[in-house]
Amino acid sequence: MRIELTQGVGLTVVPTKKFKTTRIAIHFLTPLAQADVAARTLLTSVLETSSADYPTQAALSAYLESLFGASFGIGVGKEGHWHRVTAGLTLLNDQFAQENLLQQGVAFLAGVLNRPLLHAGQFDADVFTREQHNLHQYLQSLAEDRQTQANLGLQAVYFDDDPLQATPSFGTPKQLLAVTLNSLLHAYQQMLAQDRIEIVVLGDVAVSDVEKQMQALKFAPRVIASVALPVSGDARPERTKVETAPVNQAKLNLGYRANFALYSPAHYAAIVANELFGGSALSLLFTNVREKASLAYYASSSLDAMRHLVMVQTGIDAQAAPKVTQLIADQLAAVQAGAFSADKLQVIKDGLVANRQTAYDSPRFLARQALLQALLAAQPRELAQYVAGVQAVTKAQVMAQAATFNLEAQYLLTKQPKES
Amino acid sequence: MEQHIYSDVAETLYTQTLPNGLRVLVVNKPDYHETYALLATDYGAIDTRYVPVGATKFVQDPAGIAHFLEHKLFEKADHDAFDLFGATGANANAFTSTTRTAYLFSASAQVEKNLTILLDFVQDPYFTDKTVNKEKGIIGQEIQMYQDDPGWRSYVGLLGNLYPHHPASVDVTGTQASIAQITPAMLYQAHARFYHPSNMTLTVVGNCDPEAVLNVVAANQARKQFPAATPIIRGVQPDLDVVDMQQAKTIQLPVVRPKVQVGIKGTQDVDDSAAGVSFQIAARLLLEALFGDSSPLYQKWYDAGLVDDSFDYSYDAQRTFNFVALGGDVSQPQALIAAIKAVIARKSAQPELSQARFDRLKHAALGKYYMSMNSLSGIANALSAQSFAQTNLFDYGRLLQQVTLADVQKAAEQLFNLDAVTSFVIMPSQGGK
Numbered sequence: 001m002r003i004e005l006t007q008g009v010g011l012t013v014v015p016t017k018k019f020k021t022t023r024i025a026i027h028f029l030t031p032l033a034q035a036d037v038a039a040r041t042l043l044t045s046v047l048e049t050s051s052a053d054y055p056t057q058a059a060l061s062a063y064l065e066s067l068f069g070a071s072f073g074i075g076v077g078k079e080g081h082w083h084r085v086t087a088g089l090t091l092l093n094d095q096f097a098q099e100n101l102l103q104q105g106v107a108f109l110a111g112v113l114n115r116p117l118l119h120a121g122q123f124d125a126d127v128f129t130r131e132q133h134n135l136h137q138y139l140q141s142l143a144e145d146r147q148t149q150a151n152l153g154l155q156a157v158y159f160d161d162d163p164l165q166a167t168p169s170f171g172t173p174k175q176l177l178a179v180t181l182n183s184l185l186h187a188y189q190q191m192l193a194q195d196r197i198e199i200v201v202l203g204d205v206a207v208s209d210v211e212k213q214m215q216a217l218k219f220a221p222r223v224i225a226s227v228a229l230p231v232s233g234d235a236r237p238e239r240t241k242v243e244t245a246p247v248n249q250a251k252l253n254l255g256y257r258a259n260f261a262l263y264s265p266a267h268y269a270a271i272v273a274n275e276l277f278g279g280s281a282l283s284l285l286f287t288n289v290r291e292k293a294s295l296a297y298y299a300s301s302s303l304d305a306m307r308h309l310v311m312v313q314t315g316i317d318a319q320a321a322p323k324v325t326q327l328i329a330d331q332l333a334a335v336q337a338g339a340f341s342a343d344k345l346q347v348i349k350d351g352l353v354a355n356r357q358t359a360y361d362s363p364r365f366l367a368r369q370a371l372l373q374a375l376l377a378a379q380p381r382e383l384a385q386y387v388a389g390v391q392a393v394t395k396a397q398v399m400a401q402a403a404t405f406n407l408e409a410q411y412l413l414t415k416q417p418k419e420s
Numbered sequence: 421m422e423q424h425i426y427s428d429v430a431e432t433l434y435t436q437t438l439p440n441g442l443r444v445l446v447v448n449k450p451d452y453h454e455t456y457a458l459l460a461t462d463y464g465a466i467d468t469r470y471v472p473v474g475a476t477k478f479v480q481d482p483a484g485i486a487h488f489l490e491h492k493l494f495e496k497a498d499h500d501a502f503d504l505f506g507a508t509g510a511n512a513n514a515f516t517s518t519t520r521t522a523y524l525f526s527a528s529a530q531v532e533k534n535l536t537i538l539l540d541f542v543q544d545p546y547f548t549d550k551t552v553n554k555e556k557g558i559i560g561q562e563i564q565m566y567q568d569d570p571g572w573r574s575y576v577g578l579l580g581n582l583y584p585h586h587p588a589s590v591d592v593t594g595t596q597a598s599i600a601q602i603t604p605a606m607l608y609q610a611h612a613r614f615y616h617p618s619n620m621t622l623t624v625v626g627n628c629d630p631e632a633v634l635n636v637v638a639a640n641q642a643r644k645q646f647p648a649a650t651p652i653i654r655g656v657q658p659d660l661d662v663v664d665m666q667q668a669k670t671i672q673l674p675v676v677r678p679k680v681q682v683g684i685k686g687t688q689d690v691d692d693s694a695a696g697v698s699f700q701i702a703a704r705l706l707l708e709a710l711f712g713d714s715s716p717l718y719q720k721w722y723d724a725g726l727v728d729d730s731f732d733y734s735y736d737a738q739r740t741f742n743f744v745a746l747g748g749d750v751s752q753p754q755a756l757i758a759a760i761k762a763v764i765a766r767k768s769a770q771p772e773l774s775q776a777r778f779d780r781l782k783h784a785a786l787g788k789y790y791m792s793m794n795s796l797s798g799i800a801n802a803l804s805a806q807s808f809a810q811t812n813l814f815d816y817g818r819l820l821q822q823v824t825l826a827d828v829q830k831a832a833e834q835l836f837n838l839d840a841v842t843s844f845v846i847m848p849s850q851g852g853k
Contacts, residue, residue, distance in 0.1 A: 017451070018451040018452070019794045020790050020791055020793050020794055021791050021794055056719055057713060057719055057722065058713070058714050058715060058716055058718070058719040059714075061712070061713035061714035062714040062777075062780065064714075064784070065714055065780045065781060065783065065784035066780055066783065066784075067787075068783060068784065068786070068787030068790075069783070069784030069785060069786070069787035069788040069791070070787070071788075071791075090791065092787045092790055092791055096790055097787070126723075130722075130723065130725070133725070134728040134729065137677060137728065137749065137751075138728075138729070138730070140676050140677070141675070141676040141677045141749060143676065144570050144571075144675055144676055144677075145569070146568050146569075245674070246674040246849075247568050248564040248565075248567045248568050249561060249564040249565045249567075249568055280506070280511075281502050281506060281511070281512070282502065282503060282506040290558065295557075295561075296561060297558060297561035297562045297564075297565050315561060315565050316561070317561065317564075347506055347507050347509070350508070350509035351506060351509050351511070353509060353528075354509035354510060354511070354527065354528045354529065355511070357453040357454070357528035358453055358454040358511075358526055358528055360453055361452045361453055361454045361796065362794075363794060
């Protein structure tokens with residue numbers, strides 16, 4: 001149940017005795033159109049490594065050690081049209097620790113978020129320079145992970161009409177270098193004063209106690225922007241890009257736009273259609289591209305519902321790209337044509353249900369569900385709702401939904417052709 | 421079943437060894453939806469040399485055979501084990517490490533049926549020329565993929581420096597050339613030797629009744645015939661010698677940032693007895709004290725730009741070998757190598773090793789240990805890995821609490837040996853991106 005602590009600041013408490021931990025996540029959300037994503041990312045590095053209470057990383061880490069090895073981190077992400085900064089803290093639960101770790105953890109987060117290390121109203125210049133340098137190095141080296149490079153490459157092609165979506169949630173090296181002490185401070189002040197805030201606390205806790213403790217965060221009321229979360233599902237023509245790099249294994253990624261309303265019957269059909277297409281080890285992509293044709297080490301698809309994006313990822317022999325492209329098209333055509341048995345459909349649905357049940361054993365998954373429920377009215381509240389949604393999907397609905405999967409982007413990362 | 425109660429972590433472990441030698445370990449977690457089961461054999465990538473069942477002489481298998489066997493066991497004459505698990509809604513997987521191979525499933529329903537599928541597919545090998553040759557294409561792709569991972573390359577490179585004449589240095593997957601030599605006969609022979617029940621452990625953690633699990637497993641095993649267990653004669657010998665180590669190596673790859681790995685070869689055998697596990701705990705606390713986030717030394721290096729968040733360290737103790745690895749993405753590889761060597765040269769005389777820091781690190785390690793119990797797969801993997809040892813995961817908290825600062829200093833004296841240090845550097849090649 002979401003509690004409004006003050007205007008624009010929500011708290012969702014998920015009491016459970018299942019875990020030996022308490023998880024606190026404080027999410028700051030702002031529309032991408034208003035977010036300096038590079039500054040917000042740099043901000044996470046600066047806040048994570050220093051505060052007025054703990055001015056060095058060593059001091060901050062030492063304090064976390066004294067909290068029974070609490071794990072703390074600040075990260076960024078996207079929720080459709082929104083940008084998210086999340087400060088997360090996982091603590092040993094109070095019953096196990098025999099001390100009030102939750103209270104100390106909330107006080108720690110309040111300090112990190114409200115009392116950063118400032119000198120004369122500006123962030124520490126040394127910390128700023130070092131973290132900007134390190135983050136820049138990190139962003140530049142992302143291409144060393146070829147799978148990441150291919151995923152980002154596909155998204156750039158797929159969202160070539162929407163720079164906010166094409167840009168990763170952590171920004172680009174160029175945007176990062178443009179961040180100044182002033183713009184960092186501005187991003188911080190804006191985040192703290194104007195962002196929508198959603199707090200999630202999960203563990204063996206009492207709602208009223210948590211609500212009382214959260215007052216320590218002292219967040220001021222704010223007016224929330226009214227920007228919808230989901231990205232459009234309207235189809236566009238196909239785009240293609242080939243990039244070369246010194247790689248042994250080529251990466252071929254495809255992007256399809258699926259059309260459905262979130263958590264409508266069509267959405268559940270999309271979930272099932274994606275699972276059948278490439279979402280599991282029983283899927284057509286896995287069995288026919290990886291196992292039978294022996295063409296790829298991996299071949300799978302995933303559904304990003306908030307962005308209506310079905311993405312196929314493969315790692316293949318460079319010369320096999322045309323053959324793999326055709327095989328992938330054949331598998332989607334098979335889903336669209338209903339070339340699968342009723343048994344297969346049921347097995348796929350049962351697998352989705354089993355995965356969802358298993359996910360309910362993960363505190364991180366449950367905390368994430370609580371956030372999504374706070375953000376999206378349609379997000380299923382109970383496991384049973386999701387299970388019913390999946391089990392109700394018919395073969396005809398799968399075929400109809402797969403027919404909306406519109407191939408819009410192809411991205412191939414491959415080796416340089418040999419010079420003759 | 422035997423019942424072991426660990427009140428400090430509020431867990432109960434049930435154990436039983438079947439007449440054929442198979443060990444069964446069960447932990448019941450009634451609050452969870454999932455049950456996670458792991459069938460593991462004490463056979464990994466380093467076990468390429470052994471005496472086959474009924475033979476008297478050693479055979480030498482191609483590198484990568486344990487991993488190849490793992491891939492191949494799923495495929496049968498008329499079906500794939502993946503599909504059998506999938507038909508119940510379960511997920512299946514497998515992995516091979518240097519010393520172990522494990523097959524696993526995660527299920528939220530029909531646990532007993534999935535246990536039967538797991539035991540049957542692992543214990544009933546089916547290899548033909550056709551299926552073996554097809555697998556060479558799939559694993560060939562996997563090998564190529566790892567070749568494109570510079571982090572992996574630097575780690576494997578370090579192992580090459582540490583263990584030039586020991587199979588620990590050979591990639592678990594083998595090479596394109598080595599797997600090309602694998603035949604169905606070799607796979608059957610290795611399976612007969614290392615997949616005997618007496619060399620295996622079944623670990624089940626989750627929402628399951630221990631007696632029911634045991635009944636299913638015992639009935640399944642009673643239906644199968646296995647030859648009497650015979651001792652396994654392995655060709656791989658401990659490698660604790662610094663004589664043939666390569667001191668330093670640099671290669672060029674298309675990377676953006678240089679990468680460095682510094683290794684310290686363990687020169688004394690560390691087994692999985694309580695004393696061995698305590699030593700491993702002390703060694704990891706030592707590394708954390710010196711190179712962890714709260715270390716003043718690490719802070720100095722971080723502020724000076726010598727290291728960044730990518731810097732990491734580990735201590736790995738396996739059957740026949742153990743070593744420390746330190747490294748990450750750096751701007752000045754040689755400066756970091758020199759700085760690490762200076763720390764090693766101080767042995768136990770480290771300013772970071774105060775009683776107060778030691779106490780705090782131990783407190784944190786205890787909390788992290790308790791918190792790790794949220795993960796069923798984490799519990800199952802740890803129990804399974806130690807299933808042939810005298811201690812298990814649930815003893816860890818007690819052993820950790822017994823470790824003293826003096827133990828950590830002793831670990832530093834033993835491990836920090838400049839003669840045992842080596843480094844592996846990857847530099848960006850021209851024109852790379």
